[in-house]
Amino acid sequence: xxxxxxxxxxxxxxxxxxxxxxxxxxxxxxxxxxxxxxxxxxxxxxxxxxxxxxxxxxxxxxxxxxxxxxxxxxxxxxxxxxxxxxxxxxxxxxxxxxxxxxxxxxxxxxxxxxxxxxxxxxxxxxxxxxxxxxxxxxxxxxxxxxxxxxxxxxxxxxxxxxxxxxxxxxxxxxxxxxxxxxxxxxxxxxxxxxxxxxxxxxxxxxxxxxxxxxxxxxxxxxxxxxxxxxxxxxxxxxxxxxxxxxxxxxxxxxxxxxxxxxxxxxxxxxxxxxxxxxxxxxxxxxxxxxxxxxxxxxxxxxxxxxxxxxxxxxxxxxxxxxxxxxxxxxxxxxxxxxxxxxxxxxxxxxxxxxxxxxxxx
Numbered sequence: 010x011x012x013x014x015x016x017x018x019x020x021x022x023x024x025x026x027x028x029x030x031x032x033x034x035x036x037x038x039x040x041x042x043x044x045x046x047x048x049x050x051x052x053x054x055x056x057x058x059x060x061x062x063x064x065x066x067x068x069x070x071x072x073x074x075x076x077x078x079x080x081x082x083x084x085x086x087x088x089x090x091x092x093x094x095x096x097x098x099x100x101x102x103x104x105x106x107x108x109x110x111x112x113x114x115x116x117x118x119x120x121x122x123x124x125x126x127x128x129x130x131x132x133x134x135x136x137x138x139x140x141x142x143x144x145x146x147x148x149x150x151x152x153x154x155x156x157x158x159x160x161x162x163x164x165x166x167x168x169x170x171x172x173x174x175x176x177x178x179x180x181x182x183x184x185x186x187x188x189x190x191x192x193x194x195x196x197x198x199x200x201x202x203x204x205x206x207x208x209x210x211x212x213x214x215x216x217x218x219x220x221x222x223x224x225x226x227x228x229x230x231x232x233x234x235x236x237x238x239x240x241x242x243x244x245x246x247x248x249x250x251x252x253x254x255x256x257x258x259x260x261x262x263x264x265x266x267x268x269x270x271x272x273x274x275x276x277x278x279x280x281x282x283x284x285x286x287x288x289x290x291x292x293x294x295x296x297x298x299x300x301x302x303x304x305x306x307x308x309x310x311x312x313x314x315x316x317x318x319x320x321x322x323x324x325x326x327x328x329x330x331x332x333x334x335x336x337x338x339x340x341x342x343x344x345x346x347x348x349x350x351x352x353x354x355x356x357x358x359x360x361x362x363x364x365x366x367x368x369x370x
Contacts, residue, residue, distance in 0.1 A: 054069055154176040255368065255369070257346075260362050264354035264360075265354045284370055305319060
């Protein structure tokens with residue numbers, strides 16, 4: 010009974026297949042076990058487990074040298090180590106690979122390609138998904154026009170479309186189009202034959218008077234039959250206009266008598282604004298005689314306080330015309346402008362015409 014128990018324990022500890030190279034037990038002794046069925050005993054049979062009957066049964070085994078294992082229909086001697094693939098005959102079958110290297114056939118599954126392949130310029134080795142651009146060839150040229158790429162509809166598989174009606178030049182940075190439909194927002198640097206959407210003159214604040222003159226000078230209008238450039242009625246100028254030439258003219262009858270009476274002759278008792286004297290002319294009715302003196306301004310004509318010389322009015326051959334203004338020609342507002350004789354005029358001089366030109370500051 011002890012032998013039967015020991016054999017049972019040994020059998021339970023053995024692999025599925027047990028090779029009997031030598032029969033140390035008689036078949037009748039092993040067959041006495043409840044879960045062992047032995048029939049037609051022969052040499053080199055093995056005891057295998059039959060799951061269907063839950064019994065150990067005897068079956069034909071190897072040749073006694075341990076070559077009871079087969080790989081791909083090739084018997085393997087399990088008593089010796091398998092050195093490399095030359096010990097086994099491999100074969101490629103549908104649904105799998107039988108050998109480790111240099112195999113020709115269909116690979117059912119692989120983690121990645123040994124050598125990546127480019128798809129539309131993007132490398133793909135099978136290890137991850139890729140996104141293929143429409144065109145990923147880099148072009149940094151700035152000498153040609155480029156066209157945007159549109160699609161014929163919505164969706165990722167929509168057909169591509171392009172047109173020369175809208176272009177972009179990277180060299181100039183200009184976007185060109187035949188036209189636009191609908192309102193455009195933002196400020197335009199220039200407008201050619203355009204229509205401004207505002208009637209506020211402040212939008213033209215940078216426009217100079219000269220630019221307006223070049224445009225408005227050709228405009229015509231009428232008010233009571235009188236052509237006008239801009240106004241629908243004749244404008245009334247009230248006040249001083251800057252840089253508009255003005256002149257002050259005085260005729261002195263019998264200069265000697267006037268000078269004898271008073272050496273200073275007032276031309277303007279009080280200027281209404283700051284101005285600049287630009288020119289002085291003198292004409293005598295006797296070309297063989299001369300006059301000499303200065304054009305001046307002072308705080309008031311009554312006291313002639315703080316007199317300042319603007320220019321001399323000395324004549325040569327009875328005339329004088331001078332725009333140099335060797336003195337101080339800038340006359341503040343509220344000053345008196347007058348003539349101051351240096352000497353008595355000749356009795357042959359009956360008239361003396363003095364003209365003073367100025368601009369308001």
